[in-house]
Amino acid sequence: MTPSTGDRLLSVVRDGVRIHDLGRRLFVGMPQSPNHPAYWHTLPRRHGDRVRADGGSAANDMVVMGTHVGTHIDALAHVSQDGLLHGGADAAAAGAGGVYPEHGVHTIAPMVRRGVLLDIPAVLGETCPPGHEITPADLEAAQKRQGTPVGAGDVVLIRSGWGRHFENPDHRVYRGEESGVPGVGEAGARWLAERRAHAAGADTIAFERLAPGAGHSRLPAHRVLLVESGIYIIETLALDELAAAGVHEFTFVLAPLPLFGATGSPVRPLAVVSDTLVPDTVVSCRGGAGIGGTDG
Template identity: 40%
Template sequence: MKLFNPILLGLIVYCSATSATTTPDVGNSPWGKNDELGRLNMMTAEGRATLMANTDWQQVYDLAVDYYVGMPSWQAAGDPHYQFWMTHTPNGAIVDNVLQQGTAVNQHVSYSGSAFSMYTHTGTHIDALSHFGLNGKIYNHFSAVTHLGDKGWQKAGAETLPPIIARGVLVDIPASKSLTQLPDNYRISAEDIKTALAKQNTRVLNGDVVLIRTGRMRQFEQPSVYMNNAPGLGMSAAKYLAEEAGAMVLGADNLSFEAFPAEINGNYVPVHTYLLAQKGIPIIELAYLEELAKDKVYEFAFVAASLKLRGADASPFRPIAVPLTHSGE
């Protein structure tokens, strides 16, 4: 199989594109000129309290993937793979005696230590609003010239992301088509979303976290298969969920979130720039949705928090889903 490089293809499309009559620009926040959160402002204390009062904690679903050496990761732009190594081992502590405790103590006290390194968009993670922008700016017109330094973004970095507690909705696209997973490069449309929601008897409410299952997670242990030619969201689906449904956060079980090649000339990631830069909607990638889908849990309390990586454009994310006792409508 020939490896699919969406970045390269996007650049080819960009170079061959004709000049557009209008150039899209970043969005203005309705929460003010200093706002760095976008639609995460939609969370309220009252909404959280109501949601958590209507949950069934007998079953909790972990929506995060394992991190392992060789795991699927974004490599098209040359970013680092996930790496893990032992810094201390029980026998190494005896041999090196780095803490100067002596052989007897080191044989008695077994010491293990480890370290890891990775691109911030590895594994289950959330894209901060600074991840993609337009015309040198990110959401709410913060400029890379003014607000991006050697230590990262001074606006809308990952450290600004609050813990997310909101109503969550699973949209199982393959199940609505009687499939286990979507075909390679399938582009999910607004009609696909509407059809799946109707078959599930589920509604997306204003301020929801909407998670879209493509079924690609079934290949997570096969990185080359998982990464190549993945299905993903199209622009019509993104616009429906953002504008008509009023979603607060969008996520999926693939790594690219959107489908490639891009639908729009001159922009190799139009879904990302539309959601992040124009609408202020964070994106979750590599969400593990298989157990939710198997149990047909379509509505739940979504609870998650990211690492407070100051200035970063993404962060590892550990979401859980707790079924609702009723829809909360």
């Protein structure tokens, strides 16, 4: 690569480009599903524990966490139905040896795709109430209002407004164990599957609607997306800043950790928006596979 070529490439991301961070910060005690191991961070070595002869010292970390904690992506190995994974694979046999070689998160290629934010509170005129089911009519109304029809291969992010509770000191509020949590139900998941989305995400703890008092006892959208359709799910996204900026279409960037055979991975997704390029040139392959593998 010549210096002039490098300069031209850098100018694409330097001039008139805004990057919105869609990942949540990870911290001990953050709200999470009770079904997964909690996040824990500690310093096995602190500055001063060992000091070199020249006066230098170093600190290091140890992190323990479930792969479905904080902002994360669900691999196809995450959910089975009637003993079967996506494509009809036997769930028990697929995990022999304690890993999922064919359905694990390492099989999710890095994503550089067209992203669409469907801002449901903007349609409803209010933040989604607890336990509200986001219907296909809501999704249709959002894409019509924004002029951003969902196409095959897109990553679709659904904002309910529930993300405002993530930093609430009472973590039961974000989990919505008693109140319920808004999100798509089975019908909304089928709407996404019919449009052949590559992945779908939300600002909530489980992506889909949780009924009041029901917790995670029934997750039909996970079945429709992961098992039946091969569509990845991204949970606990930070979407309020994107909505406040009026951004509904962008280049979506995400790379899972290559955890061989794992059922999920922490992620830090980005929404990249250009002020100088028209939408169809900024995004990756409208209606196509984009970069990062074929459609689910």
